[in-house]
Amino acid sequence: xxxxxIPAELLALxxxxxxxxxxxxWPLEPEAIRLELQASQRTEPFQAEPGRSYQFDPAGDLxxxxxxxxxxSARDRGLWGIDVPTEFGGQGHGSLAKLxxxxxxxxxxxxxxxxxxxxxxxxxxxxxDDDQRARYLExxxxxxxxxxSGSPSPGRVRTSRASAPAPSARTxxxxxxxxxxxxxxxxxxxx
Numbered sequence: 001x002x003x004x005x006i007p008a009e010l011l012a013l014x015x016x017x018x019x020x021x022x023x024x025x026w027p028l029e030p031e032a033i034r035l036e037l038q039a040s041q042r043t044e045p046f047q048a049e050p051g052r053s054y055q056f057d058p059a060g061d062l063x064x065x066x067x068x069x070x071x072x073s074a075r076d077r078g079l080w081g082i083d084v085p086t087e088f089g090g091q092g093h094g095s096l097a098k099l100x101x102x103x104x105x106x107x108x109x110x111x112x113x114x115x116x117x118x119x120x121x122x123x124x125x126x127x128x129d130d131d132q133r134a135r136y137l138e139x140x141x142x143x144x145x146x147x148x149s150g151s152p153s154p155g156r157v158r159t160s161r162a163s164a165p166a167p168s169a170r171t172x173x174x175x176x177x178x179x180x181x182x183x184x185x186x187x188x189x190x191x
Contacts, residue, residue, distance in 0.1 A: 013017065013100065013101065018107075029110055037128075080116075081143075082101055083098045084121055121140065
């Protein structure tokens, strides 16, 4: 596909994202790298710090006010909900738009994702009932609530996967996987 095959609307979107990356994110790279290096020297489990944003930056790599400024700038530039369906307040662009946006966003090391995080949104839209759609999905898609994607809340400790409790799931027949790959054990009386 050449640039002439891409609709003008999507080229304009790509150019807005490119400007956002160059004007907003590139200037933050030295600080993001410094903070990442600092974080890599920690030996204790991650401890959430007051004043850090955890909505789209689970590691809290940038100050909360910086993240809020980036969120505001993304919204002001029309970069919110690029592939979110219009019924949820998004722009309703498809995969090509997301590809163009991802290509531009990958040109920085600053850990910022244009909101809302659409894989979560698309999964949620297929898994929620009407009440959950109104209470969680629609506010999330419109940027009125943070994602519930397992990011630590301030004050909580995030541990490594190896020391985290093993997840479990029930299978047909009353067996539990108890976090063990490929093994299921009965959880109740057997007959």
